[in-house]
Amino acid sequence: MRSVISLLGAFIAAAVFQTGSCVETVIGLYGETIEVPCNNGNNKPDGLIFTKWKYVKDDGSPGDLLVKQAQKDEATVSATDGYKSRVSIAANSSLLITQGSLVDQRVFTCMVVSLTNLKEYSVEVKVYKKPSAPxxxxxxxxxxxxxxxxxxxxxxxxxxxxxxxxxxxxxxxxxxxxxxxxxxxxxxxxxxxxxxxxxxxxxxxxxxxxxxxxxxxxxxxxxxxxxxxxxxxxxxxYPTEKVSLQVVSQSPIREGDDVTLKCQADGNPPPTSFNFNIKGKKVTVTDKDVYTLTGITRADTGVYKCSLLDNDVMESTQMVTVSFLDVSLTPTGKVLKRLGEKLEVSLEKNASTEAKVTWSKDNRKLDELPDFSKLTYSDAGLYVCDVSIEGIKRSLSFELTVEGGPKIMSLTKRRSNDGKHKILTCEAEGSPKPDVQWSVNGTNDETSYFNGKATYKLTVVPSKNLTVSCHVTNKLGYDSRDISVFSLFEEHKSKPEKNEHGAEQAKVIVGVVVGLFLAAALVGLIYWLYIKKTRQGTWKTGEKETGTSEESKKLEENNHKADV
Structure with a gap:
């Protein structure tokens, strides 16, 4: 077929080929102008007189079409039949036939007459037409x-x-x-x-x-x-050969869900009515292929069937499993306990499959529930228990509050970084949060409270040596502790303390103690020299070696100053 298409393309491009009998064949298109070549254009010999086109009629007799004189520009049409208005001659002497049809499938002959010769060139015309789309x-x-x-x-x-x-x-x-x-x-x-x-x-x-x-x-x-x-x-x-029952529901099926059973058959046309077996009870549906179970419960778990109306043997079965989860937590809600008491927590669950349990405290996941055999303040918080199986989740919770009377854990002091203040820190435990009261006034109070631990800070500028008390109270009791605070003015006279609770403070204390001993020894030596001088040469038997009342008073004053 491709060779034929190539031949047609060659024709459309005005190409012409020879047959084996020296009769050329040309293919024309139905309804188009057909060009019949005369000796492939080699048709104007010397001494050309005229060119004539003729054809073979249907009855086999010859018929004339036209004559073109060499000296004239126009051809003379001699045809008297249907070709009269359809034929003309081209400049290359080719015969042109307009509105090609199947009647044009015949042999046309080009006759070239010159002074010395007469030649004829026959061409067979075939007319092709493409069919309409099938x-x-x-x-x-x-x-x-x-x-x-x-x-x-x-x-x-x-x-x-x-x-x-x-x-x-x-x-x-x-x-x-x-x-x-x-x-x-x-x-x-x-x-x-x-x-x-x-x-x-x-x-x-x-x-x-x-x-x-x-x-x-x-x-x-x-x-x-x-x-x-x-x-x-x-x-x-085709008749039904197989029945199929489908469970149309989100998986897994949970208690309270609506479950639709759909029965299908492979016959065509498909059956429109079916029998459903609902746990031993036959239900017939007509003009539809579904049956809906509303508000399903765990008791509805079981095997379901569907079949054809006229053939119960041709049936299909499906197992319907209803998922459920029951959870009970003790305790729940708000739970109030005292410090050191015991809290028992129990969780009971009943589920269709193995349930997963997770605990969290204050939105933080726990690896396991803490030991509540002896409650501490850090045990307080909101505990949430999440129990889940596929498709179902239950959340239960209790909020634990641990209360206890206040107790001061430490009371410390330190010098501020600029050396101009003393910062007192009182750390206490208790719940509810204890209130604090200081025995002296201060500034820049700082307070923090977490897991039952409270920290109170007070900044003071002591102008003299003080004993400062920290008092903490809540509804369950109170506690108090004292601390000695030295005057900043006297401390300036000695080496600055870098840390009143560190090695520098220890060095200051040791220095003060040694200084007091040395001062006492010096006072004693001076007193001895003084007595010796005033009484030199006046010793009496049995006299007491004591000083005057003024001397004793001065000695007591010097001893007191050394202690401070």
């Missing part, structure tokens, strides 16, 4: 499984030569086997135009697998390319 007519409404049925008739109109039709299923050609596939083709001609009509009837034995098969008809022609019909599909009728 159409499938008289289609079957449905096909029956295993039964030979006429599927349809394919028709390709108005072609020359006649088109060749091919039936195809899913793009694969169907071959007539005389049994399951029978193809009958016929060609008829239009008496007015002579164009051919090709028809092809397909008898086909369908199977269930042909439900989605596509059938087309392809028209093959020398004018190419192939043309195809619109694809056709056909319903296939």
């Amino acid at each position: 159409v499938i007519k008289n289609k079957a409404k449905e096909l029956e499984n295993g039964k030979l049925t006429q599927l349809g008739e394919c028709v390709a109109e108005s072609a020359n030569p006649a088109a060749y039709l091919i039936w195809m299923k899913n793009n694969q050609p169907l071959v007539d086997d005389g049994k399951t596939i029978i193809i009958t083709s016929a060609i008829t001609k239009d008496p007015a135009t002579g164009l051919s009509r090709t028809s092809s009837r397909l008898q086909y034995t369908a199977s269930k697998e042909d439900v989605e098969s596509q059938f087309i008809c392809t028209a093959n022609h020398v004018m190419g390319p192939d043309q195809v019909s619109e694809p056709e599909t056909f319903p296939i009728h």
Whole structure:
């Protein structure tokens, strides 16, 4: 077919080829102007007198068409039949026939007459027409499984030569086997135009697998390319061979859900009514294929069935499992306990499958629940227990409060970084949060409270040595502790303390103690020298070696200053 198409293309490009009998053949298009060449354009010998075109009539007799004198520009048409108004001659002496039709399929002869010779060149003309697109007519409404049925008739109109039709299923050609596939083709001609009509009837034995098969008809022609019909599909009728029950519900099925049972059969047309077996009870539904269970419970777990109305043996079963989860937590809500007491926590669960348990405290996940055998302040918080199975989750909680009377854990002091203040820190435990009261006034109070631990800070500027008390109270009791604070003015006289609780403070204390001993020794030496001088040479037997009352008073004052 490709060679024919190439030949046609060559014709359209005004190419001409020779036949084996020295009669050229040219192909023209139906309805178009046909150009018949005269010796491929080599037709003007020396001494040319005229060129004449003639043809062979239907009865075999010759007929004249036109004559072109060498000395004249116009040709003289001599035809008296239908060619009279359709023929003319080109500059290269080719015969031009307008509105080509099948009547033009004949032999035309170009006669070239010169002073010395007369030559004739015969050309056979063939006229081709591409068929209209094929159409499938008289289609079957449905096909029956295993039964030979006429599927349809394919028709390709108005072609020359006649088109060749091919039936195809899913793009694969169907071959007539005389049994399951029978193809009958016929060609008829239009008496007015002579164009051919090709028809092809397909008898086909369908199977269930042909439900989605596509059938087309392809028209093959020398004018190419192939043309195809619109694809056709056909319903296939076959009896039910299998019933299928489906559970239409989100998975998993939970208590309270609505569950729809859907029964389907593979027959075509499909059955529209079914019997449902609802845990031993037969329920018939008509003109539909579903049955709905509303508000399903765990007691509805079991095997369900559906079957055809007229055939209970052809049935399908499905197991319906209803998921459930029951959870009980002790305690719940707000729980108040005293410091050191015991708290017992119990969790009971009943589930359709193994449940997963997780605990969290104040939105932080716990690896396990703490030991509540002896409660501490840090045990207080909101505990949430999440219990879950696939599709179901339960959350229970209790909020634990641990109370206890206040107790001061430490009371410390330190010098500020700039050395101008003393910062007192009182740390206490208790719940509810203890209130604090200092025995002196201060500034820049700082307070923090977490897990029952409170920290209170007070900044003071002691102008003299003080004893400062920290008092903490809540509804369950109170506690108090004292601390000595030295005057900043006296501390300036000694080496600055870098840390009153560190090594520097220890050095200061040791220095003060040693200084007091040295001062006492010095006072004693001075006193001894003084007595010796005042009493030198006046010792008496039995006299007490004591000083005067003024001397004793001065000695006591010096001792007191050394202590401070």
